[in-house]
Amino acid sequence: MRRPDHIAVVGMGASTPVGASVWASVAAARAGLCGFREHPFMIDSAGEPMRVAAVPGLDPVVEGVPRYGALLRVAIAEAIAPIESYLPHAVRLCVLLALPPSRPGASVDLARSLALDVRSQWSCVSDVIAYECGHAGGYLALDAAMRALRTITADACVVAGVDSYLAPLTLEWLDANEQLHGAGAFNNAWGFIPGEAAGALLLMLPHAAERLGLEVFGHIAAVGLGTETKLIKTDAVCIGEGLTTAFRAALASVETETRIDNVICDLNGETYRADEYGFTVLRTKNHFREATDFVAPADCWGDIGAASAPLHIAQALIAARKGYARGALSMTWASPESGERGAAIVCGTMADER
Secondary structure: OOOOOOEEEEEEEEEEOOEOOHHHHHHHHHHOOOOEEEEEEEEOOOOOEEEEEOOOOOOOOOOOHHHHHHHHHHHHHHHHHHHHHHOOOOOOEEEEEEEOOOOOOOOOOHHHHHHHHHHHHOOOEEEEEEEEOHHHHHHHHHHHHHHHHHOOOOOEEEEEEEEEOOOHHHHHHHHHOOOEOOOOOOOOOOOEOEEEEEEEEEEEOHHHHHHOOOOOOEEEEEEEEEEOOOOOOOOOOOOOHHHHHHHHHHHOOOOOOOOEOEEEEOOOOOHHHHHHHHHHHHHHHHHEOOOOOOEOOHHHHOEOHHHHHHHHHHHHHHHHHHOOOOOOEEEEEEOOOOOEEEEEEEEEOOHHHO
């Protein structure tokens, strides 16, 4: 399945409610460890403490840029560790960030502030580009990174995502929209657990990684993008048209007889997303070994918004490397409220192939 135009993943990093590194986080999710806890001071509309998935060690009163920066620095530092000795002169490094969209509780200058923070931490970074569209932002960033590497406008790219639903105004907004799991008079079973996390991937062309003697964890084969016009919180009925477009665009890179072994996604308990995926699978099911047997790690670390794509890809690669994936080929996908849709085909290296 691997081809010369695929992009190598040579570094991964994370900070999540269940782990302070990418390896710890993925191991915890694999084990089914749950990072949910009661918020220390936020109360829902039923008068109960809100249930959230918070990163341990972060002060619950810290929000906005300081909180996002603390999460992001950990993930990027871990991801770029393999090339640290080559910085700042031998590698032109571009950082592409997935961030949350505009919403109550989100800092209006988040993208600018985090770009400044990244540059202050790593002077070797040539450019920082932000995609403020939540869950699918990582796929837009990944698509741009792959184009930048193929056109040799960067030697290496960091695709990172960071998000936190834990700002009080954000939690109140979710509660008002009846999106909190377990909240309200009827103990809402169809909401989600607000989470927070950062994830990062270090990408290079395969021959460049080989030249530097770097370990390759796997490859990105393709990215598919789409747009959904029938959105949640409207009267329109979503039948997965935008997600289908993203799936088909990504699957176009896969040979007809090849089947996707694993699916990792951002399903979070909301019926809107489950229905959307159901319609999409009906149209694309012939490409999958078993599309309904998916992994949705929101049941461990909550809904992590813009951090979804890099963390899901890291999960796919680590599952293959450790030998518990069903096969080497995975699809990851995400679908935010704002309509952007993204999917990626990921080729891991199985344990018996190393």
